[in-house]
Amino acid sequence: MKPLLVLCVLLAPLRAHEGRITPDVAEDARVSYEGSQLLKVTARTEGQKEALHKLQDMEGVDTWLRLAINSSTVDVLVKPETADKVKEFLGSSGLTFDVVIDNLQAAIDTENPTMSPEEMEELEGRKGHRMTWQSYHPLADIHGYLDYLAQTYPQFVTLQTIGTSVEGRPLKVLKISSNRPGSPAIWIDGGIHAREWISPASVTYIINELTENRDAHGEAVKNVDWYILPVLNPDGYEYSHRVDRLWRKNRHVNGKCAGTDLNRNFGYKWGGVGSSREPCQETFAGSHPFSEPESAAVSSFIQNQAGSLKVYLSFHSYGQYILHPWGYIRAVPRDHADLSRVGRNIATAMYQAGGASYTVGGAAAMLYPAAGASDDWAKGAARIKYTYTIELRDRGSFGFILPVQYILPTAREALAAVKTLASEIANVR
Ligand SMILES: [Zn+2]
Structure with a gap:
């Protein structure tokens, strides 16, 4: 670790926010989305829309955009540990999907370049x-x-x-x-x-x-x-x-x-x-x-x-x-x-x-x-x-x-x- 970086880590909790001071979170305590994928899943029939309803409430699935009345797609975030289950469900329901974000962590890492x-x-x-x-x-x-x-x-x-x-x-x-x-x-x-x-x-x-x-x-x-x-x-x-x-x-x-x-x-x-x-x-x-x-x-x-x-x-x-x-x-x-x-x-x-x-x-x-x-x-x-x-x-x-x-x-x-x-x-x- 470079000396400047050490200083920043030490100072971070002090300028964290007004009011109660909470300890800063170590880099390794951050939630990682390594390998998580954002899928846009499309239904073509009424039966497939029913399947989309099931998908968006499935355990382990984080639904970013739910099925709207005049829409036929949902956006779901799929973590690596649930990917097999979700893709099997998609296959058996005949739902098709696009991988919109292939590795969410990489997207997060480049989203917000901060100043020195x-x-x-x-x-x-x-x-x-x-x-x-x-x-x-x-x-x-x-x-x-x-x-x-x-x-x-x-x-x-x-x-x-x-x-x-x-x-x-x-x-x-x-x-x-x-x-x-x-x-x-x-x-x-x-x-x-x-x-x-x-x-x-x-x-x-x-x-x-x-x-x-x-x-x-x-x-x-x-x-x-x-x-x-x-x-x-x-x-x-x-x-x-x-x-x-x-x-x-x-x-x-x-x-x-x-x-x-x-x-x-x-x-x-x-x-x-x-x-x-x-x-x-x-x-x-x-x-x-x-x-x-x-x-x-x-x-x-x-x-x-x-x-x-x-x-x-x-x-x-x-x-x-x-x-x-x-x-x-x-x-x-x-x-x-x-x-x-x-x-x-x-x-x-x-x-x-x-x-x-x-x-x-x-x-x-x-x-x-x-x-x-x-x-x-x-x-x-x-x-x-x-x-x-x-x-x-x-x-x-x-x-x-x-x-x-x-x-x-x-x-x-x-x-x-x-x-x-x-x-x-x-x-x-
Ligand atoms: Zn909101």
């Missing part, structure tokens, strides 16, 4: 923070950037900690104020699912544009108040950077397994279809609605802004969908014509900004039912009219392991989405 400590120091000295949109940053860089903005633009930026995570990390909401009393407001969150790194990257890009490049974004944007939580699940996000790149849930230990799916823990139609009562499952809904401090803090904060919030928007990945309620049932809300019209405007704006096509529809009607998600709660309980979940890029060429050169085009699309929503609510005021 010297480069980071230089950047921080020059800009006052370490944030870029050329790599996926750890939580400390994102929070450091929010602190920098609050200090640099006190006339319109304020930073508030609305609660703390299971492991004691702060939930930091940045408010960008219009400074006009009575302005309509937009809520944006990112990173509710830890492994969806493009989400916090895009949300911080939006923050950057609305603060450091404020004059470029027109009157509608300036007449709106913004509440933005870029990392809703900070424990999971850090864990996905340090230990398991594919971690999804928060880090609440429930018996023998860790993690509650925060996007199944919200208290509207909680515990229904598409969520699990089993703590070891990826969609574990928690022991009761808002059992988790992260989802509970978000719901309290949003309810305290009652009346001013006209938009609830949550960024996820992947699949390129603009989803509106409902998610718990294959029905649409009474005002779905409005949600659908604005959703299509968002899709047009996103396409013009970055060139990717996004599909608009009701979450359960277009994909599959999932109860206890944040968007259903925002619509059904907090009564926020324009409620959307946007699944960012891509459509499964890289999935969660989206290389860094896609950050900027994806983030520009995300910015176009929020500007469309800002124009909409500024006009209907």
